[in-house]
Amino acid sequence: MGSFSIWHWLIVLVIVMLVFGTKKLRNIGADLGGAVRGFKDGMQNGEKAADTGAAAQVTGKTVEGEVKAKTESKA
Numbered sequence: 001m002g003s004f005s006i007w008h009w010l011i012v013l014v015i016v017m018l019v020f021g022t023k024k025l026r027n028i029g030a031d032l033g034g035a036v037r038g039f040k041d042g043m044q045n046g047e048k049a050a051d052t053g054a055a056a057q058v059t060g061k062t063v064e065g066e067v068k069a070k071t072e073s074k075a
Contacts, residue, residue: 017025 020028
């Protein structure tokens with residue numbers, strides 16, 4: 001009653017393939033692989049920056065402003 005046997009896992013795999021289809025499972029696998037690859041690349045870049053002592057450079061624009069009054073639009 002402890003763990004599942006290989007036959008239990010094969011039955012679960014067949015049911016999942018019937019529910020989702022092979023194309024959707026392939027897309028999910030590709031997306032998951034890309035996410036893991038991006039995470040590993042980010043970790044390596046972070047380690048390289050930490051090794052060189054360089055701080056991570058943030059790129060982007062800061063927009064400054066102030067809100068003067070709330071306007072209501074009537075549709």
